Amino acid sequence: MRYLLGILLVLAVAAGIVFVVAGRGAAPSIQILQPSKMIGVDASLDVTVETPKASLSRLDIVLEQNGKTTPLFSLGAPASATLTQETPSRIRISRPIGKRAMPDLQAGSARIVVTAARTTLFGMRTKEASAARDVTARFNPPRVAAVSTHHYVNLGGSEMVVYSVSPPDVQSGVQVGDMIYPGFAASGAGVASDPGLKVAFFALLYDQDLGTPIRLFARDEAGNQAHASFDYKVFSKPFSKGRIDLKDAFLQRVVPEILEHSPELKVAVGPGDSYLPAFLEVNNDLRRLNAEKIVALSQQTAPEILWKGPFLPLGNAQVESKFADHRTYFYQGAEVDQQVHLGFDLAVTQKIPVLAGNDGRVVFADYLGIYGNCVVVDHGMGVQSLYGHLSSIEVKPGDTVKKNQRIARSGMTGLAGGDHLHFSIQLQGHPVNPVEWWDPHWIEDRVTRKLREAGGGALATK
Numbered sequence: 422m423r424y425l426l427g428i429l430l431v432l433a434v435a436a437g438i439v440f441v442v443a444g445r446g447a448a449p450s451i452q453i454l455q456p457s458k459m460i461g462v463d464a465s466l467d468v469t470v471e472t473p474k475a476s477l478s479r480l481d482i483v484l485e486q487n488g489k490t491t492p493l494f495s496l497g498a499p500a501s502a503t504l505t506q507e508t509p510s511r512i513r514i515s516r517p518i519g520k521r522a523m524p525d526l527q528a529g530s531a532r533i534v535v536t537a538a539r540t541t542l543f544g545m546r547t548k549e550a551s552a553a554r555d556v557t558a559r560f561n562p563p564r565v566a567a568v569s570t571h572h573y574v575n576l577g578g579s580e581m582v583v584y585s586v587s588p589p590d591v592q593s594g595v596q597v598g599d600m601i602y603p604g605f606a607a608s609g610a611g612v613a614s615d616p617g618l619k620v621a622f623f624a625l626l627y628d629q630d631l632g633t634p635i636r637l638f639a640r641d642e643a644g645n646q647a648h649a650s651f652d653y654k655v656f657s658k659p660f661s662k663g664r665i666d667l668k669d670a671f672l673q674r675v676v677p678e679i680l681e682h683s684p685e686l687k688v689a690v691g692p693g694d695s696y697l698p699a700f701l702e703v704n705n706d707l708r709r710l711n712a713e714k715i716v717a718l719s720q721q722t723a724p725e726i727l728w729k730g731p732f733l734p735l736g737n738a739q740v741e742s743k744f745a746d747h748r749t750y751f752y753q754g755a756e757v758d759q760q761v762h763l764g765f766d767l768a769v770t771q772k773i774p775v776l777a778g779n780d781g782r783v784v785f786a787d788y789l790g791i792y793g794n795c796v797v798v799d800h801g802m803g804v805q806s807l808y809g810h811l812s813s814i815e816v817k818p819g820d821t822v823k824k825n826q827r828i829a830r831s832g833m834t835g836l837a838g839g840d841h842l843h844f845s846i847q848l849q850g851h852p853v854n855p856v857e858w859w860d861p862h863w864i865e866d867r868v869t870r871k872l873r874e875a876g877g878g879a880l881a882t883k
């Protein structure tokens with residue numbers, strides 16, 4: 422009898438231990454991936470539930486709004502959403518939850534609540550978890566309209582538009598074909614006004630079609646979007662053609678230096694090998710990587726106009742190559758490559774001081790592939806200038822520079838046939854014709870006039 426009691430006691434203790442241990446098992450882990458903040462006409466619900474080993478006994482997803490609860494998914498009614506088994510222990514629930522899928526949804530705040538439970542110890546214990554997300558439902562598209570008038574766009578050139586957008590916190594700007602130019606608060610351009618007034622610089626790139634549609638856009642986080650046209654005229658611009666004869670002496674000088682500084686290129690030149698294949702890789706692959714880097718630098722732009730007045734042309738420089746010159750490369754009489762030159766080449770004499778084209782902040786000062794030693798200055802609202810082939814650099818990233826301030830000395834680093842300055846201007850990282858930015862009349866007509874008409878002060882008139 423005592424023996425039997427002993428066994429019962431041991432069993433009871435063992436059961437207790439199992440009960441406690443099983444109870445320690447993790448509850449399901451819930452992640453609401455979508456929506457993040459907003460629900461529009463079209464929106465998606467995306468939820469994952471992780472339940473290690475044990476199976477899910479309950480999963481309910483509901484939307485609460487104005488005291489009403491609408492079921493979005495339940496294990497008992499699996500047809501209401503798409504259930505995907507992502508891993509042996511993780512499922513994903515997806516379904517549309519926008520106004521289109523749920524016509525009863527009201528504009529305003531709502532809450533998504535997910536509860537999940539798993540059982541352990543043969544169904545004796547339950548582990549529960551829940552997660553919630555507060556969202557705002559918005560179905561009206563934003564409103565966007567141009568404020569400035571008379572927009573003229575040269576092929577390869579820049580333009581600026583002042584526009585209003587409501588509500589002011591949505592994404593907006595100018596769309597030129599598939600290129601996006603974000604707008605910035607007009608207060609950053611010296612126009613003290615309501616937060617819905619914006620300024621966007623945009624371009625018709627040298628290789629875009631003259632008929633490329635140009636329009637304003639606005640898009641909120643709920644995915645509601647609106648477009649608006651504005652008056653503009655586009656003008657064709659002839660670009661020159663040039664021929665470059667590649668000499669062995671040139672290739673031997675430039676290729677090894679560029680390869681040394683460009684570990685991203687996997688090409689190697691052995692003793693006695695021709696430098697031509699490596700040159701072609703530099704002129705194509707590295708040129709493309711450098712262009713991507715310049716686009717990435719545009720992300721560091723300031724939200725306000727940092728510059729004043731026309732950009733500084735390099736005094737008495739001799740122009741050796743202009744914007745968008747089409748170049749055909751020959752080696753030993755045979756055509757080997759074609760590229761477009763997307764800046765200005767300006768030569769005076771060797772190692773002349775290079776001056777900042779306008780006020781701004783340095784965002785890059787280092788070796789940059791085909792441009793050799795290179796400085797990029799941000800002038801705000803997506804406008805940046807680039808100075809290439811430098812022999813020495815006198816500024817560092819983060820430095821504030823003034824127009825006319827010496828930032829470097831010219832040289833022939835990178836892909837340069839001789840000592841000269843390669844100068845370019847970028848909008849959102851895409852090269853545009855710098856001639857416009859040097860021209861006081863262009864600055865007045867395209868920028869200053871529009872800011873003044875929008876109520877701006879003395880900006881851009883220095």
Ligand SMILES: [Zn+2]
Binds near residue numbers: 742762
């Ligand atoms: Zn150049």
